[in-house]
Amino acid sequence: MPRPRSLPPWLGHALRAQRAPVPWPAVVRGALAAGPLLLVAVLAGRPSSGVLLALGAMLAGVNDRPGTRLAALTRLGAPALAGGVGMAAGSALHGGAVLVVAVFAGLGLVGGAFSAVGPVASACGTQLLVTVAIGAGMPLPEAGWQRGVLFVGGAAWLIVLRVALPSPARRTRGLGYLYDGERVAVAAVYDAVARLIDAAGRTDARPRRAALTAALDQAQDALRGPLRGDGAAARRLQALYAAALPLAEAATALAWAGKPVPARAAEGPRLLAAAVRTGAPVGSLPAPARCDAGLRALDEALLRAAEVFDGGCAPAPPRSGSSAKSALRKAVGPAGREYGARVGLSFGASAAVAQALHPVHWYWLPATAVFLVKPDLGPLASRVLCRAAGTVAGAAAFAALSCLLAPDGLIVLVALCGALIPVSTRHFAAQTAVITVLVLSLVMVGGEPQASVSRITETLLACAIVLVAGHLPWPGAHGGGGVRVRLAVAREAAHAYVRHVLSEDTGSDARARRWALRREAYRTLAQARAAVDLAAAELPVVARHSVGARHVTVVLERLVDTTTACAVQVDDTGRVPEQHAERIGVLLAELAA
Numbered sequence: 076m077p078r079p080r081s082l083p084p085w086l087g088h089a090l091r092a093q094r095a096p097v098p099w100p101a102v103v104r105g106a107l108a109a110g111p112l113l114l115v116a117v118l119a120g121r122p123s124s125g126v127l128l129a130l131g132a133m134l135a136g137v138n139d140r141p142g143t144r145l146a147a148l149t150r151l152g153a154p155a156l157a158g159g160v161g162m163a164a165g166s167a168l169h170g171g172a173v174l175v176v177a178v179f180a181g182l183g184l185v186g187g188a189f190s191a192v193g194p195v196a197s198a199c200g201t202q203l204l205v206t207v208a209i210g211a212g213m214p215l216p217e218a219g220w221q222r223g224v225l226f227v228g229g230a231a232w233l234i235v236l237r238v239a240l241p242s243p244a245r246r247t248r249g250l251g252y253l254y255d256g257e258r259v260a261v262a263a264v265y266d267a268v269a270r271l272i273d274a275a276g277r278t279d280a281r282p283r284r285a286a287l288t289a290a291l292d293q294a295q296d297a298l299r300g301p302l303r304g305d306g307a308a309a310r311r312l313q314a315l316y317a318a319a320l321p322l323a324e325a326a327t328a329l330a331w332a333g334k335p336v337p338a339r340a341a342e343g344p345r346l347l348a349a350a351v352r353t354g355a356p357v358g359s360l361p362a363p364a365r366c367d368a369g370l371r372a373l374d375e376a377l378l379r380a381a382e383v384f385d386g387g388c389a390p391a392p393p394r395s396g397s398s399a400k401s402a403l404r405k406a407v408g409p410a411g412r413e414y415g416a417r418v419g420l421s422f423g424a425s426a427a428v429a430q431a432l433h434p435v436h437w438y439w440l441p442a443t444a445v446f447l448v449k450p451d452l453g454p455l456a457s458r459v460l461c462r463a464a465g466t467v468a469g470a471a472a473f474a475a476l477s478c479l480l481a482p483d484g485l486i487v488l489v490a491l492c493g494a495l496i497p498v499s500t501r502h503f504a505a506q507t508a509v510i511t512v513l514v515l516s517l518v519m520v521g522g523e524p525q526a527s528v529s530r531i532t533e534t535l536l537a538c539a540i541v542l543v544a545g546h547l548p549w550p551g552a553h554g555g556g557g558v559r560v561r562l563a564v565a566r567e568a569a570h571a572y573v574r575h576v577l578s579e580d581t582g583s584d585a586r587a588r589r590w591a592l593r594r595e596a597y598r599t600l601a602q603a604r605a606a607v608d609l610a611a612a613e614l615p616v617v618a619r620h621s622v623g624a625r626h627v628t629v630v631l632e633r634l635v636d637t638t639t640a641c642a643v644q645v646d647d648t649g650r651v652p653e654q655h656a657e658r659i660g661v662l663l664a665e666l667a668a
Contacts, residue, residue, distance in 0.1 A: 088612040089457040092502040101139055101497035104236045108132035109513070110490020112229055113520065117486065123215045124225055126521040127162070129489060130209070131229025133513060134158060136496045137506075138198050139237060143256030143297045147237045153195055155230030158202035159223035165210025166219030172430045175211065179441060180423030182207060187418025190449070191411035191557075192402045197451055204422060204445045212429065212438030215521070257312050258351060260294040264319045265348035267291075269341040271326040272373070276335035284330055284636070287323055288597045294319075295594065315351055318383040320590040321376035322347075328643040329369040331636045337364045343377040350384055357384045368647035369640075410560045413549050421448045421544040425537055432533070436523060439530055443537040448545065452503055454612040455545040459538045465507025466534040470527035472508065473515045477525055485516045492516070546616060558610045558621045561603040562628070565596070566666065569631050569638075572596040573659060576642045577651055589642060596635045604628045627666070634662040 082090070109129035116125025135151050142150065168178060186200035210222060217225065267283070267290040274280040294316050322344060329336055339361040350357045360381060363374035405411055421444045429440035443466075447458050476488060492513035499506040511530070519525060572592040575585075607628055610621035641655035 083615075084612045084618070085454055085456040085614050086460075088454055089460045089504075092505075093500075095501060098141060098497045100240065101136075101141075102494045104139065104233060104240065105136050105496050106490050106494035107236055108136060108233045109229070109493040109517075110486055112232060113489050113517070114486050117520065123217060123521050124221075126517045127215070127217065127222055127225035128229035128232070129517055130514075131155060131158065131226040131231075132233045133229075133493065133496070133510070133517075134202055134205070135230035135233040136493060137510070139233065139497065140500070143254075143260065144238050145254075146256070146297055148234065150195055150198070151230065151234050151237065154198040154202040155227050155234070157199040158206040158230065159227035161203040161206030162210040162226045163219045163223035165207035165212075166215075166222050168207070168211045172427065175430065176423050176427045179207070179426040180419045182419075183422030183445075184415045184419035186415075187448070188406045188411040188415030189402075190418070191408070191414050192405045194451065196402070197449065200418075201445055201449060204418075205442045208422075208426070208438045208441040208445070212436065212441070213518070213523075214435060254308050254312060257294075257297045260290075260297040261312055261316050261319070262348045262351040263290045264294050264316065264323070265344045265351060268319065268322045268326045269344040269348065271330055272336060272341040272344065273338075275326075275329045276333055280330040280333075281632075284327060285601070287326065288601050291319075291323060291594065292598055292601065295598075314383050318376075318380040319347075320594070321586075322373065322380060324590065324593065324639055325369055325373035325376050325643060327636060328372065328640040331640040332367075332369055336370065340364055340370065340373060343373075347377075347380055347384065357381055368644050371647060372643045408560060410557045414557070416549075417544050417547075418445070418448050420547075421445075421541050424540050424544070428536055428540070429533065433529075436518075436526070440533040440537050443534050444541055447537055447541040454609055454614075455542070455617070456614045457612065458503060459542055461502070461504035462507050463535060463538050465504040466511050467531055468504070469508035469511025470515065470531050473512045474525070474527040476512070477515075477519065482520075485520050488516045489513055489520075546614070558603075558606045558624050561599070561606040562624060565599040565603040565628070565631055568592070568596040568599040569635050572635060573638050573663070576638050576645065577656070577659070579645055579649070579651060586646075593635070593639060593642075596638075600628065600631050600635060603631070630662060630666050634659065634666065637662060 081087070109132040112128040112132055113122075113125040116122060116128060135155055138151050138154055139147070140150070168175060183204060186204045190197040190200035206226065210219065215222060264287070267287040271280065271283045271287050274283040298313055298316055326344075329340075342361045346357055346360065349355070360377055363370070363377075365371045365374055406415075422441055425441040425444035426437075429437035432440075443462070446452070447455075447462055449458075452458050453461075477485070480488065492509050495509045496506065496513075499509040515525075515527065515530065572589075572595070575589055575592050578585075607621060607624045610624065611618055637655060637658050641651060641659065644652050644655060
């Protein structure tokens with residue numbers, strides 16, 4: 076019997092949904108954000124002000140992802156400020172259609188380029204462009220500066236809810252509730268170390284090593300930014316994170332060796348994870364097993380970590396914050412230039428088509444194009460399919476509901492959709508459907524007539540524009556710039572790590588430097604692998620440009636794993652073993668080829 080043919084990657088990605096538990100705290104925040112703000116404004120006789128407040132809360136809710144409270148100040152606050160500036164700037168944009176299109180194309184070029192800097196910059200660029208389109212294309216009675224203030228006020232209300240409302244996490248002695256998310260992230264690192272040690276000698280060691288990298292990345296992100304300071308709780312969490320770095324190194328070396336280890340070897344990291352969660356003493360650690368270099372490194376790392384848990388000092392964790400200079404370099408680099416050009420083309424073209432179709436309410440088409448052209452929402456073909464399907468479903472649902480609900484019922488619908496946004500992030504089509512219902516409810520409360528059919532038409536036009544702009548050949552590079560940049564950065568980080576380990580420097584400062592280089596090597600490798608997976612799920616005309624990239628990431632992973640195992644041997648014997656040196660040389664040659 077012939078085997079059924081599998082779906083093409085671009086279609087399989089569009090049909091794939093994420094699995095995750097319901098984020099009940101985010102659901103509660105969503106229900107208390109846009110809907111109540113709109114209700115208060117309507118009761119005060121200012122429905123248009125309520126629309127702006129609710130829009131700010133809604134877009135902040137889109138960025139309200141799992142994470143720490145203090146990091147949310149940046150993750151939600153920076154895009155909200157960018158949105159307020161965009162709302163005021165768009166409201167002040169007056170002139171002919173040619174001027175508007177030129178301004179939109181220029182803003183799209185700049186906003187798209189800076190979106191390549193990182194996730195927060197991407198959210199800032201998106202909200203800036205979306206609110207410029209709304210400010211310019213949605214007629215409202217408020218002045219431009221009032222629109223910006225109201226938009227930021229709506230987002231600020233959600234941020235207050237994000238920081239102030241309690242979380243279901245258990246409290247820890249010595250750490251305030253503000254650090255619940257950071258504490259969970261650090262505990263997850265110790266758990267990931269234990270799971271990797273359990274997997275030593277098994278086939279699932281590689282995915283568990285990748286899971287350890289993800290846990291370290293999340294903890295590192297959680298412990299930088301607003302957490303940095305002189306508070307005792309902040310220093311305590313940073314010390315606990317730093318104590319996990321040599322444990323992660325030893326666990327990686329054990330997994331690389333491919334030999335099973337005693338079951339008790341993973342008990343120590345599990346006890347440390349429990350101590351992070353509860354704040355209780357670590358207790359007695361299991362008896363050490365010191366029969367090889369990896370196990371000796373693990374035992375020494377456990378003893379050092381136990382001292383830190385008892386109040387001792389730990390080396391400062393590696394810092395990876397990016398400077399303004401490095402952010403600018405990313406924005407004007409190959410990936411930033413390519414993404415900026417495609418965003419500028421899509422944003423400008425959609426503004427031109429929208430103004431030709433609707434002289435007044437023309438914001439929907441360019442705002443839709445901005446969301447569609449974002450690569451961090453998935454492959455382009457998947458985004459287009461999901462956006463089209465979600466808009467049709469949402470517009471049809473709203474058309475039916477608007478016939479059944481009284482005008483006051485639209486406020487209830489806004490609150491319900493706000494609560495559903497965190498759940499709908501599992502699939503882009505579901506998120507699009509929820510946001511479509513919410514936005515159509517808002518504009519109808521604001522006085523705009525019901526326009527479900529026209530919104531579907533404009534969404535399909537935006538899909539066509541972005542499909543064309545996203546598949547135009549890029550001069551000199553043949554597309555795939557993001558993959559090449561990520562691979563180049565990962566390769567450079569791996570080479571820096573290899574050079575440091577082969578130098579055989581084992582001083583305390585050298586070890587801290589080595590741990591920082593290892594973190595950077597694994598972090599950039601994970602980013603490169605994600606970029607390769609994203610490119611592979613594009614349409615064949617785009618995916619072909621990244622053929623062979625996955626093999627490069629495999630070689631890089633083997634190189635960094637081997638170098639980590641070599642570092643443990645250097646600590647144990649003071650020299651680079653011949654076996655490891657030969658293996659590193661082979662991998663470097665394969666990478667160069």
